[in-house]
Amino acid sequence: MAKRNGSSTLSENVTKKLQSEILAGQYEPGSPLTISELAKGFDVSVAVVREALTRLATQGLVLQNPNHGFSVRMASEEELNSIIEARLINESAALRLSIAHGDLTWESNVIAVHHKLSQTPEYKEVNHKLAVREEWSDIHRQFHYELIAACPNPVLLDFCRRLWDLSDFYRHYSTPQQQVRDGRAEHKELMDAVLNRDSDRAVEIFRTHIQLTADILFDNR
Structure with a gap:
Protein backbone atom coordinates (compact mmCIF):
# COMPACT_ATOMS: atom_id res chain seq x y z
CA MET A 1 0.00 0.00 0.00
CA ALA A 2 2.82 2.36 0.89
CA LYS A 3 4.44 1.69 -2.44
CA ARG A 4 1.18 2.40 -4.27
CA ASN A 5 0.69 5.64 -2.36
CA GLY A 6 4.26 6.67 -3.12
CA SER A 7 3.81 5.98 -6.81
CA SER A 8 0.56 7.92 -6.81
CA THR A 9 2.27 10.91 -5.19
CA LEU A 10 5.06 10.80 -7.76
CA SER A 11 2.50 10.71 -10.56
CA GLU A 12 0.62 13.67 -9.10
CA ASN A 13 3.84 15.67 -8.82
CA VAL A 14 4.84 14.89 -12.40
CA THR A 15 1.31 15.72 -13.58
CA LYS A 16 1.44 19.14 -11.90
CA LYS A 17 4.93 19.85 -13.24
CA LEU A 18 4.03 18.88 -16.80
CA GLN A 19 0.79 20.83 -16.61
CA SER A 20 2.69 23.90 -15.46
CA GLU A 21 5.28 23.54 -18.24
CA ILE A 22 2.62 23.08 -20.93
CA LEU A 23 0.61 26.06 -19.73
CA ALA A 24 3.79 28.13 -19.51
CA GLY A 25 4.41 27.47 -23.21
CA GLN A 26 7.53 25.35 -22.78
CA TYR A 27 6.15 22.89 -25.33
CA GLU A 28 4.85 23.96 -28.70
CA PRO A 29 1.26 22.93 -29.53
CA GLY A 30 1.34 19.56 -31.30
CA SER A 31 4.84 18.66 -30.11
CA PRO A 32 5.39 15.00 -29.08
CA LEU A 33 5.83 14.04 -25.44
CA THR A 34 8.21 11.08 -25.35
CA ILE A 35 7.66 8.98 -22.25
CA SER A 36 11.23 7.70 -21.95
CA GLU A 37 12.74 11.19 -22.26
CA LEU A 38 10.33 12.64 -19.72
CA ALA A 39 11.02 9.78 -17.32
CA LYS A 40 14.73 10.48 -17.54
CA GLY A 41 14.21 14.22 -17.11
CA PHE A 42 11.99 13.80 -14.04
CA ASP A 43 14.06 10.87 -12.72
CA VAL A 44 11.00 8.66 -12.36
CA SER A 45 9.78 5.44 -13.91
CA VAL A 46 8.12 5.17 -17.31
CA ALA A 47 4.93 4.01 -15.57
CA VAL A 48 4.76 7.21 -13.50
CA VAL A 49 5.11 9.40 -16.59
CA ARG A 50 2.55 7.36 -18.50
CA GLU A 51 0.04 7.80 -15.67
CA ALA A 52 0.73 11.54 -15.54
CA LEU A 53 0.24 11.92 -19.29
CA THR A 54 -2.97 9.91 -19.13
CA ARG A 55 -4.28 12.29 -16.46
CA LEU A 56 -3.39 15.30 -18.60
CA ALA A 57 -5.10 13.66 -21.57
CA THR A 58 -8.25 13.41 -19.46
CA GLN A 59 -7.96 17.15 -18.72
CA GLY A 60 -7.59 17.86 -22.42
CA LEU A 61 -4.09 19.39 -22.31
CA VAL A 62 -2.48 16.32 -23.88
CA LEU A 63 -3.61 14.18 -26.81
CA GLN A 64 -3.27 10.40 -26.70
CA ASN A 65 -2.97 8.47 -29.94
CA PRO A 66 -2.74 4.66 -29.73
CA ASN A 67 -0.28 4.58 -32.61
CA HIS A 68 1.76 7.71 -31.93
CA GLY A 69 1.85 8.09 -28.15
CA PHE A 70 1.25 11.44 -26.47
CA SER A 71 1.53 15.00 -27.73
CA VAL A 72 0.65 18.51 -26.61
CA ARG A 73 -2.80 19.51 -27.79
CA MET A 74 -3.03 21.63 -30.94
CA ALA A 75 -4.37 25.17 -30.96
CA SER A 76 -7.18 26.07 -33.31
CA GLU A 77 -9.47 29.06 -33.66
CA GLU A 78 -12.50 26.79 -33.99
CA GLU A 79 -11.75 24.97 -30.74
CA LEU A 80 -10.99 28.17 -28.83
CA ASN A 81 -14.30 29.64 -29.96
CA SER A 82 -16.03 26.49 -28.69
CA ILE A 83 -14.23 26.75 -25.35
CA ILE A 84 -15.17 30.40 -25.02
CA GLU A 85 -18.79 29.64 -25.86
CA ALA A 86 -18.85 26.89 -23.21
CA ARG A 87 -17.26 29.18 -20.63
CA LEU A 88 -19.72 31.95 -21.38
CA ILE A 89 -22.62 29.58 -20.80
CA ASN A 90 -21.34 27.71 -17.75
CA GLU A 91 -19.12 30.22 -15.96
CA SER A 92 -21.66 32.99 -16.43
CA ALA A 93 -24.26 30.77 -14.75
CA ALA A 94 -21.84 29.91 -11.93
CA LEU A 95 -20.99 33.59 -11.50
CA ARG A 96 -24.65 34.56 -11.17
CA LEU A 97 -25.22 31.80 -8.60
CA SER A 98 -22.09 32.78 -6.70
CA ILE A 99 -23.19 36.41 -6.52
CA ALA A 100 -26.63 35.33 -5.34
CA HIS A 101 -25.33 32.99 -2.62
CA GLY A 102 -22.03 34.58 -1.58
CA ASP A 103 -21.64 35.81 2.00
CA LEU A 104 -19.27 38.27 3.67
CA THR A 105 -16.53 35.64 3.96
CA TRP A 106 -16.73 35.04 0.22
CA GLU A 107 -16.54 38.79 -0.45
CA SER A 108 -13.46 39.03 1.78
CA ASN A 109 -11.79 36.16 -0.08
CA VAL A 110 -12.48 37.82 -3.45
CA ILE A 111 -10.97 41.09 -2.22
CA ALA A 112 -7.92 39.35 -0.74
CA VAL A 113 -7.01 37.34 -3.82
CA HIS A 114 -7.62 40.35 -6.06
CA HIS A 115 -5.16 42.35 -3.97
CA LYS A 116 -2.53 39.64 -4.43
CA LEU A 117 -3.22 39.56 -8.16
CA SER A 118 -2.96 43.33 -8.54
CA GLN A 119 0.41 43.39 -6.74
CA THR A 120 1.97 40.54 -8.73
CA PRO A 121 3.75 41.27 -12.05
CA GLU A 122 2.14 39.37 -14.92
CA TYR A 123 4.99 39.05 -17.42
CA LYS A 124 8.68 38.29 -17.47
CA GLU A 125 11.07 38.51 -20.40
CA VAL A 126 12.51 35.26 -21.73
CA ASN A 127 14.77 35.33 -24.78
CA HIS A 128 13.53 38.84 -25.66
CA LYS A 129 9.91 37.67 -25.54
CA LEU A 130 7.21 38.16 -22.96
CA ALA A 131 6.20 35.11 -20.93
CA VAL A 132 3.55 34.78 -18.24
CA ARG A 133 5.00 34.46 -14.74
CA GLU A 134 3.98 31.18 -13.08
CA GLU A 135 3.25 32.92 -9.77
CA TRP A 136 0.89 35.36 -11.47
CA SER A 137 -0.79 32.54 -13.38
CA ASP A 138 -1.53 30.66 -10.15
CA ILE A 139 -3.02 33.74 -8.48
CA HIS A 140 -4.98 34.59 -11.63
CA ARG A 141 -6.53 31.14 -11.52
CA GLN A 142 -7.36 31.59 -7.82
CA PHE A 143 -9.05 34.90 -8.53
CA HIS A 144 -11.36 33.50 -11.20
CA TYR A 145 -12.10 30.44 -9.07
CA GLU A 146 -12.94 32.62 -6.07
CA LEU A 147 -15.41 34.68 -8.08
CA ILE A 148 -17.56 31.58 -8.60
CA ALA A 149 -16.67 29.78 -5.35
CA ALA A 150 -20.01 30.59 -3.70
CA CYS A 151 -21.92 28.77 -6.43
CA PRO A 152 -23.73 25.91 -4.65
CA ASN A 153 -23.59 23.53 -7.63
CA PRO A 154 -20.40 21.37 -7.39
CA VAL A 155 -20.92 19.75 -10.79
CA LEU A 156 -21.09 23.15 -12.48
CA LEU A 157 -17.99 24.30 -10.61
CA ASP A 158 -16.02 21.21 -11.70
CA PHE A 159 -17.01 21.76 -15.31
CA CYS A 160 -15.93 25.41 -15.07
CA ARG A 161 -12.52 24.35 -13.75
CA ARG A 162 -12.02 21.92 -16.62
CA LEU A 163 -12.89 24.62 -19.13
CA TRP A 164 -10.50 26.98 -17.37
CA ASP A 165 -7.59 24.57 -17.91
CA LEU A 166 -8.31 24.46 -21.63
CA SER A 167 -8.72 28.22 -21.80
CA ASP A 168 -5.50 28.79 -19.84
CA PHE A 169 -3.57 26.82 -22.46
CA TYR A 170 -4.69 29.32 -25.08
CA ARG A 171 -4.10 32.32 -22.83
CA HIS A 172 -0.44 31.38 -22.43
CA TYR A 173 -0.17 30.59 -26.11
CA SER A 174 -1.54 34.06 -26.93
CA THR A 175 1.09 36.00 -24.95
CA PRO A 176 1.86 39.03 -27.18
CA GLN A 177 5.25 40.53 -27.96
CA GLN A 178 4.11 43.66 -26.16
CA GLN A 179 1.57 44.11 -23.40
CA VAL A 180 -1.62 45.08 -25.24
CA ARG A 181 -4.24 44.89 -22.50
CA ASP A 182 -4.73 46.38 -19.06
CA GLY A 183 -5.43 43.20 -17.13
CA ARG A 184 -5.40 44.96 -13.77
CA ALA A 185 -8.16 47.31 -14.83
CA GLU A 186 -10.20 44.41 -16.25
CA HIS A 187 -9.94 42.42 -13.04
CA LYS A 188 -10.73 45.45 -10.85
CA GLU A 189 -13.82 46.23 -12.92
CA LEU A 190 -14.97 42.61 -12.69
CA MET A 191 -14.42 42.47 -8.94
CA ASP A 192 -16.34 45.71 -8.38
CA ALA A 193 -19.34 44.45 -10.34
CA VAL A 194 -19.32 41.18 -8.37
CA LEU A 195 -19.09 42.93 -4.98
CA ASN A 196 -21.86 45.30 -6.02
CA ARG A 197 -23.98 42.19 -6.71
CA ASP A 198 -24.58 43.41 -10.25
CA VAL A 203 -21.30 38.76 -16.82
CA GLU A 204 -20.88 41.49 -19.44
CA ILE A 205 -17.37 42.30 -18.18
CA PHE A 206 -16.51 38.61 -17.93
CA ARG A 207 -17.63 38.07 -21.54
CA THR A 208 -15.40 40.86 -22.82
CA HIS A 209 -12.51 39.72 -20.63
CA ILE A 210 -12.24 36.18 -21.99
CA GLN A 211 -13.10 37.10 -25.59
CA LEU A 212 -10.04 39.35 -25.65
CA THR A 213 -7.84 36.26 -25.23
CA ALA A 214 -9.06 34.93 -28.56
CA ASP A 215 -8.73 38.31 -30.23
CA ILE A 216 -5.10 38.66 -29.12
CA LEU A 217 -4.21 35.10 -30.11
CA PHE A 218 -5.53 35.11 -33.62
CA ASP A 219 -4.51 38.71 -34.35
CA ASN A 220 -0.89 37.88 -33.48
CA ARG A 221 -0.38 34.52 -35.14
Missing part, protein backbone atom coordinates in the same frame (compact mmCIF):
# COMPACT_ATOMS: atom_id res chain seq x y z
CA SER A 199 -24.88 40.07 -12.05
CA ASP A 200 -25.66 41.51 -15.48
CA ARG A 201 -22.69 43.88 -15.38
CA ALA A 202 -20.35 41.19 -14.04
